[in-house]
Amino acid sequence: MNTTTRAAIAVVCTAALVATAVLGGSYLGLAAPLSGDVYDSASPRGATNVESPYGSASVWYDDAGVPHVEAENEQALYYAVGYVQARDRLFQMDLQRRLVGGELSAMVGNATLESDRFYRSLDFQSAAEASWQSVRGTDVGAPIEAFSAGVNHYADTGPLPPEYALVDADFETWTPTDTLLVGKLISWQLSGSFADLRRATAVSRLGPNASALYPSELDHDVPIIRDSAASDAAAFSPEAVADGATDSAASVDGDFAALAEWTDRYDKDPTYGSNNWVVSGEHTASGKPLLANDPHLALTVPPIWYEMHLSTDEMEVRGVGFPGIPMVVIGRTADAAWGVTNVGGDFTDLYTYEMRDGGYVYDGDVRSFETETETIEVAGGEDVEITVKKSVHGPVIERGGRTVGVAWPGFSATNESLGVYRLNHAESVSEIRDALRIWDVPAQNFVAADSAGNTLYYPAGQYPIRVTDGDVVRGDTIFNGSAGEGEWRGYEPYGQSSWDGFVPFESIPHVENPDLLATANQRTIDDPGFYMGTSMTYADPYRGQRIYDLLDDAAADGGVTAETMKQVQRDVRSEAATGFRPYATSPDAVSQMSPAAQELAATLNGWDGGMRADSRAALVSRIWIDEFRNATFEDEFEAQGLDESYYPRLYVLQRLDADARWFDDRSTPDVTETRDDIAARAMNRTVARLDEQGYETYGDFNRLDLNHAFDREFLNYPERPMDGSPYTVFNFRSSGSTQAGSSWRMVVDFSADGDSAGVIPGGQRGVFWSDRYHSQLDEWADGEYKPLTLDRPGGEPDIVFGGAR
Known part of the structure; x- marks a missing residue:
């Protein structure tokens, strides 16, 4: 080549x-x-009879291309x-x-x-x-x-x-x-994060007042566990963890922009999220539990998930896994089901060091970094040698004169593969709970249900306890590693950890047999008793609020059904859009708008907040919020060389006082702008942007456009307008080259005539000539489903595996 x-x-x-x-x-x-x-x-199929050193197996492919093994x-x-x-x-x-x-x-x-x-x-x-x-x-x-x-x-x-x-x-x-x-x-x-680099840099450049943009928690009232008294977490001693750990005033001040810029592309996307919820028989029409899950990840060609139905005499499971991993990660057995969302807590800590004599100071001594020279092979070019460094805390990264150690539970030996294996064998909520005891990373919000009527919520994972001079401290800072700040006891990077200094499994806030519980990456619980995360790690509350509102209404109105669960998953009302609408339509703001901008603002009056592809109001709201956010923060942030990746959560912007200093435009020293002024400016910009782009309805902007890595027409998926947004339950977002949303939708019904269903955004096969290349794409985009049963196709198997000859 x-x-x-x-x-x-x-x-x-x-x-x-x-x-x-x-x-x-x-x-x-x-x-x-x-x-x-x-x-x-190339052959479209490959062999139909395959030798196996392990014994016999048969594979039937169904009409959707799902292998039943x-x-x-x-x-x-x-x-x-x-x-x-x-x-x-x-x-x-x-x-x-x-x-x-x-x-x-x-x-x-x-x-x-x-x-x-x-x-x-x-x-x-x-x-x-x-x-x-x-x-x-x-x-x-x-x-x-x-x-x-x-x-x-x-x-x-x-x-x-x-x-x-x-x-x-x-x-x-x-x-x-x-x-x-x-x-x-x-x-x-899902759990690695360099958010502390961005926070420290923003506060360093913008001044201490900027810390208010990154609060310890968002002040909403819809945590996952709405009633703290419902948590079944066991208390544990103050020596292990203290209520209200030490305030997170930065241990290490300074500018980490060079490192933040380098790591940002490998960080988890803060707008990704997922939904799951479980409803017990107390609130279902059938008297049996229902469970739903739709993880929001990248939408790619081929899809991230691969669906399988696997069975032996000892186990049977159906659901989706990641290609390269043999087990079902999200799914069901005959009598139990589970779904996951990302906890969104803080599981990554960063450490700086005093450098001396070619090494780093730790525990009063100068230590040498553990180093290894590795060669990166480069096709069509010269190979490159790099030096990999490690400290007592883990790997070390360097940019812009900064040397930072990184601690993350996943750098240790972890057992999540064994946990998934046990989930695949679980036939009850009790067995699912036991499987979660060894779950390490990534910490996940598990909801579970079984045919006997049991339900469960458990945010399983390893939660580090940070200790400085014997005191438990928060983790939303950059620690002075040379001074021994923020130590994780029982953690051994690249070795076998004892996890002694982590929160015991029984003490993680959880709920046994919840009647109705929903997770959407919002904070786990108010006052958890130990530091779990911050506003920079947890999601905005919009999806969580909407799910709870819909489920509460359904439970009070005759009980939840499988169709109810699907309707909730298809819901496109944005609580973010309705929350910001009063600012865009304020009379004081409208009075400052151009006539064309006033016409746009008028489209929001009486609008239900539905992010539908054919909606003009949804388009106006989506673009206006972008412009409002930029008009609020760009003058301060851009002047300090900070792009929008440093902006705070959308909910923080929504909750700012009308005369907050961030609304004042620094370029107009003789005028003190307020929220109304910025709202008007944003709507005027929205007019210009719509004229420039030629958008008429939301679907012109919000388009499904999934391309293969080699981007040829015959390899790409069909393009189409889409409902949904980052803040709707029916989750889809298109922003530049990014396409993300519900990467798998699943509803499990344990009633006698259970209507379990699922769908992926594309197809099972990754070769374009297959009729299963994108066979589920339209079903997924239209909010439809296919059956998720434990039945296999009839007839002769497509592939037969036999003993080696």
Whole structure:
């Protein structure tokens, strides 16, 4: 492959994988340099009879392309799962492990070098190896090994995806560590955060008054656990954790902009979120529990999730998992179901050091960084050597004269793969609860239900207790690592942690048998008794408020049904839009608007807040809020070299006083602007923006536009206008190159004629010639579903696995 071609492909892969990672936005466009002819010689199916060293298994593909896998034992099962995942998603799996392993440049060239530097610097590879050593002797070890063997057997014997020809690369052997490496990437994208770098930099540049923009918590009244008395958390001693830990005044002041700019592209997107909720038989029409889940992640080609139905004599499970991981991550068994959303707490701490004599000071001594020289292979260019550094706290990153250590539970040996394995075997809420005891990262809001009528809410995970000079402190700061601030007792990066200094499982706020409980990444509970997170880590309350309002109304009006659950998942009313509407339509604001702007403002009068594709009011609201936010903060932030990634939460803006200093425009010293002035200015800008872009309705702006990494028409998904927004339950957002939303929708019904259902945004197969390439896309976009039963298709299996001959 010539240098120009490789560079072109690298641009696309960089945009798709580096800037947003596996859970980031959609792919940017660039025509693939080779024609579709490369696909012509590839087999669309592969073998239908496959040798297996583990025993017999059979695979039936249903009309949606979901594999239903039955096997005589678990190793035979997971060998078959590895084979079919590779058959359907091999290139996607390979890119994920290359991304987090820092090996993209070996495939696509110099353009991904900075990504490789970042992931190598944090050494996820060693973390995955530590996790494999932790679980390989457990029940999940043999299944992961069998899965790896199945992946490799397909790669050795079946047609490779045509993308390999486009990048002139080969598939390298899949190992058990690769499965855990993919898990580390997912965990990092959900719980790794450098928000403290942005907060410290903003306060440093804007002054101490800026700290009010990043409060400890948002002052709403819809936490997940609405009644603190309902929590079943066990208290634990003040020596382990103290109520109201030390205030978070910065331990280390200063400007970390260079580091923040470098890490921002690898940080979790603060606007991502998910919904789940559970309703007990007390509030359902059938008297049996209902459970719903829709995780909001990237919308990509192919989709992030892969649906499976797996069964042996000992277990049966159906749901979705990540390609590269053999188990179902979200789903159901015959008698139990679970769904997850991201907790959104604070699980990453940062440490600075006093540098001396070529090392760093810690505990009164000068220590040498643990260093290792690694080589990043660069296709079509010269290989690059980097030095990976580690301190007692974990990996070390450096930019702009700053040296910072990073602590994150996922750098230790973790057991979430074993936790997922146990969930797949659970037949009751009690067994789900037991599986969560060993859950490490990422911390997730689990809701669960079973056919016996039990329900559960548990935000399982490892919550660090930060200790400075014997006192428990908050984590929303940058610690002085040389002074021993913010220590995590019982934590061993890249080793086996005891977790002694973390919150005990029983003391995490949770609810046994909740009647009705919903999570949407808002804060867990008021006054949890230990530091969990801040306004920078938890989501705005808009989705949580709307879900609770809808479910409360349904419960009081005859009981919730499976159709109710779907209607809630389809809801497009934005509490953010209705919350800001009075500012846009204030008479004092309208009086300052141009005639054209006044006409736009008038469209919001009487509007129900529905973010529908055919709505003019939804378009005006969406663009106006963007302009209002920018007009409020851009003068102060831009003057200090801070872009909108430093802006506070939308709810913080909504709650500012009408005469807050942030509304005053610094460029007009003779005038003191108020909220009305800025609202008028924002509507005038909205007029100009709509005229420039030619938007008429919301669907002109909010469009589904999912492109394959090589962006050819025959590879891309069909484009269409979309309902929804970042702040609606029916979640979709289109912003620049980013496409995100409900990456899987699921409703589980335990009534006698249970109407369980699910859908993904696209298709099961990752090869364009398949009629299952995007077969569920229209169903998903229109808020429809397909059945989520434990029935398999009839007839002869599509693939039969047998003993080796």
